[in-house]
Amino acid sequence: MKKIEKNFINAIYQNFDGIQQSLKESLNRVRTASGNGYRNLFNSNAWGRQYHKLSIEELFFMNLNNDAILAILNVSIYHAIVQNDYRHLLNGVFTYSRLRSLQRAYIPGPGDWIVVESLINNDIALREIEYPKSLDFNTNVFYDTTLLLSGNLLRTILINPDLKTLTLEQYSKFIGEVSSxxxxxxxxxxxxxxxxxxxxxxxxxxxxxxxxxxxxxxxxGWYRDANLNKSVPIFLLGLYQLKNTVNIAVEIELENEFLNNTNRFILDNPNYTPQIFNYFDGELGFLNETLTNNFVPFYQDYKIKLDEIKIVTQGKR
Known part of the structure; x- marks a missing residue:
């Protein structure tokens, strides 16, 4: 517990109010930029002339900083431990992973690690957005080998068992290149x-x-700004839940106390529905609906606009 306390004190944000204030500042920066030619926004040199097609809210998501998003995960880990209430963790993962998905919507390809995080809460809506059933087998050998193999292994397990033969052939071919x-x-x-x-x-x-x-x-890397994750491996909790999607009964004993406690809560509360970690107020109020009831349609409309912008900008090169 002393290590957790020490790490948390060294975090950028120690409460939700600080996170919310940072997000409000980000929203105001986007609003200001939208009135002066979208300068200083992400990718503004390449996409700036097309940004009028995106709403302020959509530009806000694209320009979110990792530290504010991951701080939600960090604070939720801390509250779960201190209060011995693992609803905080599940709510934090729910909020963080959906924000992360919207933040990275402009990046091509599926979010493999977001999909693993979705397994913690069984967030089917998030998983289906990142891993649509039409997702093909990835043969891009220019990928990092671990990303290439894990992505296809995850797709085979979660959405298309018919990829098994191709996936195992690829695994046999490239696993020897993995050194870590x-x-x-x-x-x-x-x-x-x-x-x-x-x-x-x-x-x-x-x-x-x-x-x-x-x-x-x-x-x-991925969790750098959630420093409590170094001692509380959230990603592994998602991988642990992954075993529940296959046909074999896999019993794995968890050594990490936090993972064990969270998993026990999940088993004891199978009908628990994660909620937003903390409701946003004022000008950020739109997040409450966007991250819950309106998440799927918002993401889909946003993604369509992003794809159209990419086509236009690539055609002008």
């Missing part, structure tokens, strides 16, 4: 789920728990 011990355990775990190898799943999940803090692209 954590990445190997991660990929072996996914491979074990597809091949129904109970022992492989169990052994490699334990490896991931042991090696998590050394995985830079997770603990110091």
């Amino acid at each position: 011990k954590f990445d190997k355990a991660f990929l072996h775990y996914l491979f074990g789920l597809i091949t129904e190898d109970y022992t492989l799943c169990q052994t490699n999940f334990a490896e991931m728990e042991q090696l998590y803090s050394r995985c830079q692209w997770l603990s110091s």
